[in-house]
Amino acid sequence: MRKRRIAIFTGNYNHIRDGVSNTLNRLVGHLEAKEFEVRVFGPWSPDPVIEHNGTYIPVYAVPAPGRPEYRISMGLPETEKELLREFKPDLIHIATPDILGFMALRFAMKNGIPAVASYHTHFSSYLKYYRMGFIAPLLTTYLLWFYRHCEHLYIPSPSMLEDLKKLGVETELKLWSRGVDTELFNPDKKNEAWRAEKGFKEGHFVVTFVSRLVWEKNLMVVAEIFQELRRRNPAIRTMIVGDGPARQELSEILPDTVFTGHLEGEELARSYACSDLFFFPSDTESFGNVTLEAMASGLPAVVAEASGSRSLVENNENGFRAGSMDKKAFLEHILHISENEDIRNHMAVASRKKSLQYDWERIMDSLVACYNEVI
Numbered sequence: 001m002r003k004r005r006i007a008i009f010t011g012n013y014n015h016i017r018d019g020v021s022n023t024l025n026r027l028v029g030h031l032e033a034k035e036f037e038v039r040v041f042g043p044w045s046p047d048p049v050i051e052h053n054g055t056y057i058p059v060y061a062v063p064a065p066g067r068p069e070y071r072i073s074m075g076l077p078e079t080e081k082e083l084l085r086e087f088k089p090d091l092i093h094i095a096t097p098d099i100l101g102f103m104a105l106r107f108a109m110k111n112g113i114p115a116v117a118s119y120h121t122h123f124s125s126y127l128k129y130y131r132m133g134f135i136a137p138l139l140t141t142y143l144l145w146f147y148r149h150c151e152h153l154y155i156p157s158p159s160m161l162e163d164l165k166k167l168g169v170e171t172e173l174k175l176w177s178r179g180v181d182t183e184l185f186n187p188d189k190k191n192e193a194w195r196a197e198k199g200f201k202e203g204h205f206v207v208t209f210v211s212r213l214v215w216e217k218n219l220m221v222v223a224e225i226f227q228e229l230r231r232r233n234p235a236i237r238t239m240i241v242g243d244g245p246a247r248q249e250l251s252e253i254l255p256d257t258v259f260t261g262h263l264e265g266e267e268l269a270r271s272y273a274c275s276d277l278f279f280f281p282s283d284t285e286s287f288g289n290v291t292l293e294a295m296a297s298g299l300p301a302v303v304a305e306a307s308g309s310r311s312l313v314e315n316n317e318n319g320f321r322a323g324s325m326d327k328k329a330f331l332e333h334i335l336h337i338s339e340n341e342d343i344r345n346h347m348a349v350a351s352r353k354k355s356l357q358y359d360w361e362r363i364m365d366s367l368v369a370c371y372n373e374v375i
Contacts, residue, residue, distance in 0.1 A: 005036070006036050006092075007091070010040065013042040014050040015047070016212070023289075031054075032054060041076070057083055076107065081107065089113060117146070119154065152374060154174050154367065206236075206274065208294075210290045214245060216284055219246055225330050238256070276344070277334060280309075292355055298349070302337070319351070
């Protein structure tokens with residue numbers, strides 16, 4: 001018997017390092033280890049930043065208007081469509097319902113190939129950052145139609161699953177969570193020499209934000225909270241881990257904040273472990289990979305009341321949640337944790353304990369089982 005064949009369509013696989021690209025690359029590695037054949041179709045980029053897993057078939061794409069680092073595939077050209085025909089997939093997995101995803105769904109429907117989709121980005125929450133909230137009803141109509149033609153829709157968190165049910169999604173929803181490497185992200189990675197190198201001294205309380213630096217991650221709230229924290233408590237220090245188009249402007253607003261730039265691997269793990277609290281007010285996440293990494297590193301987390309975060313952060317247990325624009329609540333929660341060592345220690349232990357539930361091998365195996373069910 002030949003190996004089962006999976007074709008994956010995505011809006012990002014190797015040109016931007018984010019939660020979507022990291023998850024899909026890990027998935028492809030897992031599938032190939034499980035004796036699947038995989039082809040990944042996604043945007044062509046002149047300067048990929050990820051050494052991707054598996055066989056990648058780049059599709060003609062153009063820079064997104066105003067955001068050239070993002071690429072938009074304009075369709076599925078005949079050359080790439082012929083490669084898809086020759087591959088003869090048993091299943092088509094669509095990770096992004098963009099133009100390329102739409103063409104993939106049409107191909108699946110026309111050729112009698114089952115299609116499934118995964119929900120990585122809470123698109124409607126992005127619209128307000130681009131002053132495009134008026135198209136939300138149209139976007140919702142399209143997404144409901146799109147997912148209705150998929151056998152399964154894989155959702156990263158129970159809270160997001162419930163939100164999509166309320167929205168009216170009729171597709172069979174399956175939980176496909178995210179995992180974390182709890183050996184890499186570990187409280188034991190704390191290093192006093194690393195803290196000192198960044199200018200943190202004994203007695204300093206380090207509040208850290210980790211993300212790609214784009215304004216839709218609620219960076220203005222990050223800036224305002226970080227400024228107020230320094231005014232309220234001279235012992236609090238702030239750190240931002242990540243890079244992106246907003247970095248220059250943000251660093252000018254926050255001259256006293258440590259900016260590490262993009263980190264990965266051991267350096268990223270060390271940056272979490274050398275912090276005392278994780279702050280993440282973004283409400284655009286469908287899960288929150290960075291929140292889970294912070295939890296595995298033993299950090300209390302103060303996060304936005306967003307779909308992904310509700311499944312990770314429990315109020316008064318391993319941190320606090322607040323409305324994405326509730327700056328007063330964010331400030332009070334961070335100060336409360338910083339001033340109470342017993343609470344901080346309890347939350348640190350609770351975060352680490354909860355993170356141990358998110359094992360990548362088990363999570364990826366659950367998706368393989370869903371694939372096999374559909375095929």
